[in-house]
Amino acid sequence: MPELPEVETIVRAVRPRLFGRTIVAFDSRWPKNVEPGLSAVRRAVVGRRVAAVARRGKYVVLGFDDGAALLVHLRMSGRLEWAADHAPEPPHVRATWDLDDGGRLLLCDARKFGRVMHTRDLAAATADLGPEPLARGFTPDVLGGLLRARRRQLKPLLLDQRVIAGLGNIYTDEALHRAGLHPLTPSDRLRAADVARLHAAIRAVLREAIRCHGTSLDWIYPGGWMQRRLRVYGRTGEPCRTCGTPIVGLRVGQRGTHVCPRCQPRRR
DNA sequence: TGAATTGTTATCGT
DNA sequence: AACGATAACAATTC
Numbered sequence: 573m574p575e576l577p578e579v580e581t582i583v584r585a586v587r588p589r590l591f592g593r594t595i596v597a598f599d600s601r602w603p604k605n606v607e608p609g610l611s612a613v614r615r616a617v618v619g620r621r622v623a624a625v626a627r628r629g630k631y632v633v634l635g636f637d638d639g640a641a642l643l644v645h646l647r648m649s650g651r652l653e654w655a656a657d658h659a660p661e662p663p664h665v666r667a668t669w670d671l672d673d674g675g676r677l678l679l680c681d682a683r684k685f686g687r688v689m690h691t692r693d694l695a696a697a698t699a700d701l702g703p704e705p706l707a708r709g710f711t712p713d714v715l716g717g718l719l720r721a722r723r724r725q726l727k728p729l730l731l732d733q734r735v736i737a738g739l740g741n742i743y744t745d746e747a748l749h750r751a752g753l754h755p756l757t758p759s760d761r762l763r764a765a766d767v768a769r770l771h772a773a774i775r776a777v778l779r780e781a782i783r784c785h786g787t788s789l790d791w792i793y794p795g796g797w798m799q800r801r802l803r804v805y806g807r808t809g810e811p812c813r814t815c816g817t818p819i820v821g822l823r824v825g826q827r828g829t830h831v832c833p834r835c836q837p838r839r840r
Numbered sequence: 841t842g843a844a845t846t847g848t849t850a851t852c853g854t
Numbered sequence: 855a856a857c858g859a860t861a862a863c864a865a866t867t868c
Contacts, residue, residue: 574846648846683867
Protein backbone atom coordinates (compact mmCIF):
# COMPACT_ATOMS: atom_id res chain seq x y z
CA MET A 573 0.00 0.00 0.00
CA PRO A 574 1.99 2.89 -1.22
CA GLU A 575 2.43 5.61 1.37
CA LEU A 576 4.77 8.57 1.18
CA PRO A 577 8.05 6.58 1.08
CA GLU A 578 6.78 4.13 -1.53
CA VAL A 579 5.41 6.93 -3.71
CA GLU A 580 8.66 8.84 -3.35
CA THR A 581 10.57 5.72 -4.42
CA ILE A 582 8.31 5.27 -7.44
CA VAL A 583 8.64 8.93 -8.45
CA ARG A 584 12.42 8.73 -8.27
CA ALA A 585 12.34 5.55 -10.35
CA VAL A 586 10.16 6.88 -13.17
CA ARG A 587 11.45 10.44 -13.27
CA PRO A 588 14.58 9.84 -15.42
CA ARG A 589 12.61 8.26 -18.24
CA LEU A 590 9.63 10.59 -17.98
CA PHE A 591 11.05 14.04 -17.42
CA GLY A 592 11.13 16.19 -20.56
CA ARG A 593 9.26 13.64 -22.65
CA THR A 594 6.17 14.51 -24.65
CA ILE A 595 3.06 12.36 -24.23
CA VAL A 596 1.91 11.11 -27.62
CA ALA A 597 -0.99 8.94 -26.45
CA PHE A 598 -2.98 8.25 -23.31
CA ASP A 599 -5.44 5.44 -22.81
CA SER A 600 -7.39 3.90 -19.94
CA ARG A 601 -9.07 0.55 -19.70
CA TRP A 602 -10.92 1.58 -16.55
CA PRO A 603 -12.06 5.08 -17.51
CA LYS A 604 -14.27 5.22 -14.45
CA ASN A 605 -11.18 6.19 -12.49
CA VAL A 606 -10.06 8.90 -14.91
CA GLU A 607 -11.17 12.43 -14.02
CA PRO A 608 -12.75 14.38 -15.52
CA GLY A 609 -13.08 11.65 -18.15
CA LEU A 610 -10.93 9.76 -20.61
CA SER A 611 -11.46 11.94 -23.66
CA ALA A 612 -11.03 15.18 -21.72
CA VAL A 613 -7.80 13.97 -20.13
CA ARG A 614 -6.55 12.71 -23.47
CA ARG A 615 -7.20 16.10 -25.05
CA ALA A 616 -5.48 17.80 -22.16
CA VAL A 617 -2.26 15.77 -22.06
CA VAL A 618 -1.53 14.42 -25.54
CA GLY A 619 1.12 16.58 -27.15
CA ARG A 620 2.21 18.05 -23.81
CA ARG A 621 5.73 17.89 -22.45
CA VAL A 622 6.27 16.58 -18.92
CA ALA A 623 8.01 19.46 -17.17
CA ALA A 624 8.07 17.96 -13.69
CA VAL A 625 7.79 14.55 -12.06
CA ALA A 626 7.10 15.01 -8.39
CA ARG A 627 5.24 13.80 -5.33
CA ARG A 628 2.67 15.56 -3.19
CA GLY A 629 1.44 13.49 -0.28
CA LYS A 630 0.67 10.12 -1.83
CA TYR A 631 0.12 11.58 -5.30
CA VAL A 632 2.47 11.15 -8.22
CA VAL A 633 2.44 14.49 -10.03
CA LEU A 634 3.23 14.93 -13.71
CA GLY A 635 3.48 18.68 -14.12
CA PHE A 636 3.19 20.60 -17.36
CA ASP A 637 4.63 23.99 -18.24
CA ASP A 638 1.53 26.06 -17.53
CA GLY A 639 0.61 24.81 -14.04
CA ALA A 640 -1.67 22.06 -15.31
CA ALA A 641 -0.88 18.59 -14.01
CA LEU A 642 -1.82 14.97 -14.07
CA LEU A 643 -2.19 13.44 -10.61
CA VAL A 644 -1.92 9.69 -10.17
CA HIS A 645 -3.06 8.18 -6.88
CA LEU A 646 -2.11 4.53 -6.44
CA ARG A 647 -4.51 3.93 -3.52
CA MET A 648 -4.08 0.37 -2.27
CA SER A 649 -2.53 -1.65 -5.02
CA GLY A 650 -1.56 0.63 -7.87
CA ARG A 651 1.92 0.60 -9.38
CA LEU A 652 3.72 2.32 -12.23
CA GLU A 653 5.78 0.19 -14.57
CA TRP A 654 7.53 0.55 -17.88
CA ALA A 655 6.37 -1.63 -20.73
CA ALA A 656 9.22 -3.80 -21.99
CA ASP A 657 9.74 -4.20 -25.72
CA HIS A 658 8.46 -7.46 -27.14
CA ALA A 659 7.49 -8.72 -23.71
CA PRO A 660 3.97 -9.72 -22.74
CA GLU A 661 2.07 -7.02 -20.93
CA PRO A 662 2.00 -7.30 -17.15
CA PRO A 663 -1.34 -8.10 -15.52
CA HIS A 664 -3.97 -5.54 -14.48
CA VAL A 665 -2.92 -2.70 -16.79
CA ARG A 666 -5.48 0.10 -16.28
CA ALA A 667 -3.91 3.08 -18.03
CA THR A 668 -1.06 3.70 -20.47
CA TRP A 669 1.04 6.66 -21.51
CA ASP A 670 3.01 6.52 -24.77
CA LEU A 671 5.99 8.85 -24.98
CA ASP A 672 7.77 10.49 -27.89
CA ASP A 673 10.86 8.32 -27.40
CA GLY A 674 8.88 5.09 -27.71
CA GLY A 675 8.65 4.54 -23.97
CA ARG A 676 5.38 3.35 -22.51
CA LEU A 677 4.39 3.92 -18.90
CA LEU A 678 1.76 1.62 -17.39
CA LEU A 679 -0.54 2.04 -14.43
CA CYS A 680 -1.18 -1.47 -13.13
CA ASP A 681 -3.71 -2.00 -10.37
CA ALA A 682 -5.31 -5.28 -9.38
CA ARG A 683 -8.00 -3.61 -7.29
CA LYS A 684 -8.87 -0.76 -9.69
CA PHE A 685 -8.84 1.83 -6.91
CA GLY A 686 -6.02 3.84 -8.45
CA ARG A 687 -7.02 7.15 -9.97
CA VAL A 688 -5.75 9.45 -12.68
CA MET A 689 -6.93 13.02 -12.52
CA HIS A 690 -6.12 16.04 -14.61
CA THR A 691 -6.18 19.55 -13.25
CA ARG A 692 -5.48 22.90 -14.84
CA ASP A 693 -4.38 24.20 -11.48
CA LEU A 694 -2.15 21.96 -9.41
CA ALA A 695 -2.22 24.24 -6.39
CA ALA A 696 -6.01 24.26 -6.30
CA ALA A 697 -6.24 20.51 -6.77
CA THR A 698 -3.95 19.84 -3.82
CA ALA A 699 -5.21 22.66 -1.61
CA ASP A 700 -6.98 20.25 0.74
CA LEU A 701 -3.79 18.37 1.56
CA GLY A 702 -1.95 19.10 4.77
CA PRO A 703 1.75 19.96 4.90
CA GLU A 704 4.53 17.69 3.67
CA PRO A 705 6.04 16.11 6.78
CA LEU A 706 9.54 16.15 5.29
CA ALA A 707 9.39 19.77 4.15
CA ARG A 708 11.60 22.31 5.88
CA GLY A 709 8.61 24.24 7.13
CA PHE A 710 7.18 21.25 9.01
CA THR A 711 8.52 22.17 12.42
CA PRO A 712 7.52 20.81 15.84
CA ASP A 713 5.55 24.02 16.33
CA VAL A 714 3.58 23.42 13.15
CA LEU A 715 2.79 19.87 14.24
CA GLY A 716 1.84 21.06 17.70
CA GLY A 717 -0.56 23.58 16.19
CA LEU A 718 -2.21 20.93 14.04
CA LEU A 719 -2.63 18.63 17.03
CA ARG A 720 -3.95 21.29 19.35
CA ALA A 721 -6.39 22.72 16.82
CA ARG A 722 -8.48 19.58 17.12
CA ARG A 723 -9.34 17.07 19.76
CA ARG A 724 -9.05 13.74 18.02
CA GLN A 725 -7.42 10.40 18.59
CA LEU A 726 -3.83 10.62 17.42
CA LYS A 727 -3.97 7.82 14.88
CA PRO A 728 -7.01 8.90 12.85
CA LEU A 729 -5.69 12.44 12.96
CA LEU A 730 -2.29 11.45 11.58
CA LEU A 731 -3.99 9.39 8.86
CA ASP A 732 -6.11 12.36 7.78
CA GLN A 733 -4.50 13.68 4.60
CA ARG A 734 -5.99 17.12 5.22
CA VAL A 735 -3.93 17.37 8.40
CA ILE A 736 -0.62 15.87 7.22
CA ALA A 737 -0.04 14.56 3.70
CA GLY A 738 1.51 11.18 3.10
CA LEU A 739 1.19 9.07 6.24
CA GLY A 740 -0.68 5.77 5.91
CA ASN A 741 -1.37 2.88 8.23
CA ILE A 742 2.16 1.49 8.39
CA TYR A 743 4.11 4.65 9.13
CA THR A 744 1.51 6.06 11.48
CA ASP A 745 1.83 2.99 13.71
CA GLU A 746 5.61 3.10 13.43
CA ALA A 747 5.86 6.81 14.25
CA LEU A 748 3.58 6.48 17.29
CA HIS A 749 5.64 3.59 18.62
CA ARG A 750 8.89 5.46 18.14
CA ALA A 751 7.39 8.44 19.93
CA GLY A 752 6.07 6.29 22.79
CA LEU A 753 2.51 7.49 22.23
CA HIS A 754 -0.68 5.44 22.26
CA PRO A 755 -2.81 5.77 19.08
CA LEU A 756 -5.91 6.64 21.11
CA THR A 757 -4.29 9.58 22.93
CA PRO A 758 -6.36 12.75 22.43
CA SER A 759 -4.42 15.10 20.20
CA ASP A 760 -4.81 18.09 22.50
CA ARG A 761 -3.32 16.25 25.47
CA LEU A 762 0.28 16.21 24.27
CA ARG A 763 2.95 18.20 26.04
CA ALA A 764 5.71 19.99 24.18
CA ALA A 765 8.11 17.09 24.74
CA ASP A 766 5.57 14.62 23.31
CA VAL A 767 5.06 16.78 20.23
CA ALA A 768 8.80 17.05 19.74
CA ARG A 769 9.20 13.26 19.96
CA LEU A 770 6.33 12.65 17.56
CA HIS A 771 7.70 15.18 15.10
CA ALA A 772 11.13 13.57 15.17
CA ALA A 773 9.62 10.07 14.94
CA ILE A 774 7.50 10.89 11.89
CA ARG A 775 10.43 12.36 10.01
CA ALA A 776 12.88 9.66 11.05
CA VAL A 777 10.64 6.76 10.06
CA LEU A 778 9.77 8.33 6.70
CA ARG A 779 13.40 9.06 5.90
CA GLU A 780 14.48 5.57 6.92
CA ALA A 781 11.72 4.05 4.77
CA ILE A 782 12.74 6.12 1.75
CA ARG A 783 16.33 4.94 2.22
CA CYS A 784 14.94 1.37 2.22
CA HIS A 785 12.84 2.03 -0.89
CA GLY A 786 9.69 1.44 1.11
CA THR A 787 8.02 -1.58 2.69
CA SER A 788 7.32 -4.81 0.78
CA LEU A 789 4.85 -6.82 2.81
CA ASP A 790 3.14 -8.77 0.04
CA TRP A 791 2.64 -9.06 -3.69
CA ILE A 792 1.44 -5.45 -3.98
CA TYR A 793 4.65 -3.52 -3.64
CA PRO A 794 7.94 -5.28 -4.38
CA GLY A 795 11.42 -3.93 -4.14
CA GLY A 796 11.72 -2.33 -0.72
CA TRP A 797 13.16 -3.70 2.49
CA MET A 798 11.74 -1.46 5.22
CA GLN A 799 9.65 -4.43 6.44
CA ARG A 800 12.80 -5.70 8.15
CA ARG A 801 12.95 -2.58 10.26
CA LEU A 802 9.29 -2.23 11.23
CA ARG A 803 8.85 -2.26 14.99
CA VAL A 804 5.11 -2.80 15.36
CA TYR A 805 3.25 -2.95 12.04
CA GLY A 806 2.28 -6.54 11.23
CA ARG A 807 4.05 -7.83 14.35
CA THR A 808 1.09 -8.66 16.59
CA GLY A 809 2.18 -11.16 19.25
CA GLU A 810 5.86 -10.74 18.44
CA PRO A 811 8.19 -9.18 21.03
CA CYS A 812 8.65 -5.42 21.00
CA ARG A 813 12.13 -4.69 19.69
CA THR A 814 12.58 -2.17 22.47
CA CYS A 815 11.30 -3.97 25.59
CA GLY A 816 10.27 -7.51 24.60
CA THR A 817 6.60 -7.09 25.49
CA PRO A 818 4.32 -8.78 22.92
CA ILE A 819 2.91 -6.35 20.37
CA VAL A 820 -0.87 -5.96 20.69
CA GLY A 821 -3.22 -5.61 17.73
CA LEU A 822 -6.29 -3.43 18.06
CA ARG A 823 -8.74 -1.61 15.88
CA VAL A 824 -8.73 2.17 15.69
CA GLY A 825 -11.13 3.88 13.33
CA GLN A 826 -11.61 0.62 11.37
CA ARG A 827 -7.87 0.33 10.82
CA GLY A 828 -5.67 -2.47 11.99
CA THR A 829 -3.40 -0.92 14.60
CA HIS A 830 -0.32 -2.21 16.39
CA VAL A 831 1.07 -1.04 19.71
CA CYS A 832 3.53 -2.02 22.39
CA PRO A 833 1.49 -1.67 25.61
CA ARG A 834 4.63 -0.98 27.59
CA CYS A 835 6.35 1.56 25.31
CA GLN A 836 3.04 3.22 24.42
CA PRO A 837 0.99 3.38 27.62
CA ARG A 838 -2.55 4.60 27.19
CA ARG A 839 -2.96 8.10 28.52
CA ARG A 840 -5.97 10.41 28.66
C1' DT B 841 -15.67 -17.06 3.54
C1' DG B 842 -14.12 -13.05 5.50
C1' DA B 843 -10.46 -9.96 6.50
C1' DA B 844 -7.58 -6.51 4.80
C1' DT B 845 -6.34 -2.35 2.34
C1' DT B 846 -7.04 3.77 1.00
C1' DG B 847 -9.48 7.76 0.98
C1' DT B 848 -14.06 9.88 0.13
C1' DT B 849 -18.72 10.54 1.36
C1' DA B 850 -22.76 10.14 3.98
C1' DT B 851 -24.69 9.76 8.40
C1' DC B 852 -25.10 9.73 13.35
C1' DG B 853 -24.12 11.77 17.86
C1' DT B 854 -22.55 15.30 21.04
C1' DA C 855 -24.00 24.32 14.34
C1' DA C 856 -19.73 22.46 14.06
C1' DC C 857 -16.93 18.91 14.86
C1' DG C 858 -15.66 14.15 15.54
C1' DA C 859 -16.58 9.39 15.30
C1' DT C 860 -18.61 5.67 12.46
C1' DA C 861 -20.03 3.10 8.49
C1' DA C 862 -20.33 2.10 3.77
C1' DC C 863 -18.12 1.83 -0.58
C1' DA C 864 -15.11 0.70 -4.67
C1' DA C 865 -12.55 -4.24 -6.11
C1' DT C 866 -9.46 -7.86 -5.42
C1' DT C 867 -6.40 -11.45 -3.29
C1' DC C 868 -5.25 -15.00 -0.05
